[in-house]
Amino acid sequence: MIDLRIADWRAWAPGLDSAQAWQAWAQAPCAPPEQGEQPDCAFLPPMQRRRLSRMARMALHVAWPLCGDDEQLPLVFASRHGETTRTYAILGDVADQQPLSPTQFGLSVHNAIAGQWSILRGQRAESTAIAGEGDTFEHALLEAATLLDQGAPAVIVVIAEERPPEAYEAWIDDVPFSYALALRIGASRMGDATPASSWRLRLAGHAAVASRSDWPFALDFLRALHAAPAPFVHTWKTRQWIWQPNL
Amino acid sequence: MTDLQLDIAQLIIDTLSLEDLAASDIDPSMPLFGDGLGLDSIDALELALALQKRYEIQIASDSRDARQHFATVASLAAFVEAQRTACAG
Numbered sequence: 001m002i003d004l005r006i007a008d009w010r011a012w013a014p015g016l017d018s019a020q021a022w023q024a025w026a027q028a029p030c031a032p033p034e035q036g037e038q039p040d041c042a043f044l045p046p047m048q049r050r051r052l053s054r055m056a057r058m059a060l061h062v063a064w065p066l067c068g069d070d071e072q073l074p075l076v077f078a079s080r081h082g083e084t085t086r087t088y089a090i091l092g093d094v095a096d097q098q099p100l101s102p103t104q105f106g107l108s109v110h111n112a113i114a115g116q117w118s119i120l121r122g123q124r125a126e127s128t129a130i131a132g133e134g135d136t137f138e139h140a141l142l143e144a145a146t147l148l149d150q151g152a153p154a155v156i157v158v159i160a161e162e163r164p165p166e167a168y169e170a171w172i173d174d175v176p177f178s179y180a181l182a183l184r185i186g187a188s189r190m191g192d193a194t195p196a197s198s199w200r201l202r203l204a205g206h207a208a209v210a211s212r213s214d215w216p217f218a219l220d221f222l223r224a225l226h227a228a229p230a231p232f233v234h235t236w237k238t239r240q241w242i243w244q245p246n247l
Numbered sequence: 248m249t250d251l252q253l254d255i256a257q258l259i260i261d262t263l264s265l266e267d268l269a270a271s272d273i274d275p276s277m278p279l280f281g282d283g284l285g286l287d288s289i290d291a292l293e294l295a296l297a298l299q300k301r302y303e304i305q306i307a308s309d310s311r312d313a314r315q316h317f318a319t320v321a322s323l324a325a326f327v328e329a330q331r332t333a334c335a336g
Contacts, residue, residue: 103289
């Protein structure tokens with residue numbers, strides 16, 4: 001059982017890039033149309049921006065404002081599927097017996113975005129990159145809770161998924177649209193008056209047939225943040241994650 | 248700026264995603280690495296790959312002269328010229 005204080009959050013999806021837009025989405029969720037839109041990350045100079053993939057831009061865009069310039073905070077980067085676009089392009093080159101792009105190859109590991117965050121944001125605290133199953137979101141928060149328990153004042157958690165290339169469509173059915181969600185867990189930023197929301201997360205065994213949320217758990221949690229505080233459950237296989245608001 | 252220099256400048260921009268630059272912005276004598284354009288070692292590898300593909304030339308990865316060849320657009324153009332001549336001969 002863990003207690004999580006959500007000090008602040010940011011989310012991005014095509015056409016959804018403000019607190020108001022997410023408020024409206026939470027009340028009437030739908031999959032926005034998507035044509036490769038990506039955040040411009042104009043807070044970075046062009047020379048630093050050029051190697052950022054679409055997913056990296058999404059992740060940095062949402063995480064950036066949650067960390068103060070004078071802070072060193074651990075990062076948890078979580079993605080179930082990772083950069084499928086990049087992977088597919090590299091595999092295509094392998095199949096065609098083409099030499100691999102050093103840049104693409106060098107950034108093809110799951111912790112590449114965590115590394116880019118560290119370099120571009122000047123963050124020297126520990127970072128973790130995880131990939132889980134459909135409940136990757138809850139596993140990321142569990143990881144954050146362990147970092148808080150080790151003494152971190154706050155942890156930045158980023159969960160990002162990208163619409164996969166068509167070739168993966170028969171296998172990847174839980175990314176209705178590309179999205180990134182960043183949460184600041186723990187203490188608020190100095191001077192930040194954003195009201196925090198507190199939750200208790202519990203894992204219970206579950207023997208019955210797994211039920212599914214209509215939306216990926218990270219987005220379903222975003223809905224819960226916009227609703228009147230109420231308990232809810234995310235079930236994946238034998239794992240039942242029970243969310244309760246701490247009032 | 249010769250046609251080949253312009254072509255190489257454009258290849259650099261396209262290959263390395265220098266979205267805010269035009270080929271004519273890269274002076275043939277401007278250092279590509281370090282203080283000039285600001286490219287780094289990964290760019291050098293990426294650029295070598297792109298040059299080999301585009302101009303069908305060979306670049307030995309252990310070449311001691313590579314540093315000089317890759318110094319500027321002008322030196323790269325001279326290098327590509329020489330390699331092409333060598334390959335054709």
